Amino acid sequence: MQGSAVHYAVECYELSGRTLSTSQTIARYREKWDADMAAGLAVQPDVSKWRTGGFKSGTKDLADRYDLGEHQVADYVSYTETSTDTIWTTPDGRLAIELQFDIMVGTVPVRGFIDQIVSTAYGLSVRDVKTGTKKQSSALQLALYRRAIWETYRIDVIWGDFFTCARKGRSPRAGGPTDPIDLTTIDQHWLEQQYAAMDAAERNGVYLANPGDHCTVCGVQKFCKAKGN
Numbered sequence: 001m002q003g004s005a006v007h008y009a010v011e012c013y014e015l016s017g018r019t020l021s022t023s024q025t026i027a028r029y030r031e032k033w034d035a036d037m038a039a040g041l042a043v044q045p046d047v048s049k050w051r052t053g054g055f056k057s058g059t060k061d062l063a064d065r066y067d068l069g070e071h072q073v074a075d076y077v078s079y080t081e082t083s084t085d086t087i088w089t090t091p092d093g094r095l096a097i098e099l100q101f102d103i104m105v106g107t108v109p110v111r112g113f114i115d116q117i118v119s120t121a122y123g124l125s126v127r128d129v130k131t132g133t134k135k136q137s138s139a140l141q142l143a144l145y146r147r148a149i150w151e152t153y154r155i156d157v158i159w160g161d162f163f164t165c166a167r168k169g170r171s172p173r174a175g176g177p178t179d180p181i182d183l184t185t186i187d188q189h190w191l192e193q194q195y196a197a198m199d200a201a202e203r204n205g206v207y208l209a210n211p212g213d214h215c216t217v218c219g220v221q222k223f224c225k226a227k228g229n
């Protein structure tokens with residue numbers, strides 16, 4: 001909820017041509033939060049039963065995340081006031097923010113949304129905005145976005161990065177992009193093979209249990225045999 005509200009506020013801010021003030025952008029964040037909160041409460045009115053991914057109570061986690069998201073939105077606006085990065089406009093006139101694509105990756109149709117494509121001092125970069133603390137384990141997501149822009153516009157965006165939103169708490173820090181990642185190191189033919197393998201597995205009902213840290217935020221854990229349920 002925090003992540004999607006931050007993304008929504010950032011999208012509104014960028015689509016306004018960065019004319020929204022910080023308080024107007026935060027107001028967009030609050031609108032999205034309130035709508036998602038209402039939807040969540042309609043499903044489970046008891047927030048003590050909401051999954052928090054840690055030891056906090058639902059009420060405390062909600063309060064902390066609401067506050068953190070607001071901070072991340074304000075910090076994003078300040079970042080854009082000093083950075084020379086700007087949102088790219090596609091050849092068909094779309095501002096490259098939450099940019100939808102529908103492409104074929106080899107034999108597999110793929111639909112997705114790219115958070116941002118930015119014009120930087122070193123060229124275009126596909127950018128994914130991260131509101132959580134998890135370190136990204138690979139740039140595969142960005143390599144897919146490179147492919148999407150190539151398939152759609154025949155423009156090769158060779159750089160990608162993750163925009164890590166601001167943190168509060170014991171180790172506060174401002175938000176900003178990671179160093180640029182060279183997306184040409186991820187082989188596109190291999191990517192096609194991975195999508196073909198995933199597609200074949202899905203069509204044949206091959207679902208191998210993969211228990212790990214992510215189980216704590218898994219929506220089907222209570223039905224999962226790997227967890228003894």
Ligand code: SF4
Pocket residue numbers: 209210211212214215218219220221224225226227
């Ligand atoms: S709880 Fe089961 S289904 Fe969910 S992530 Fe863990 S192993 Fe996978």
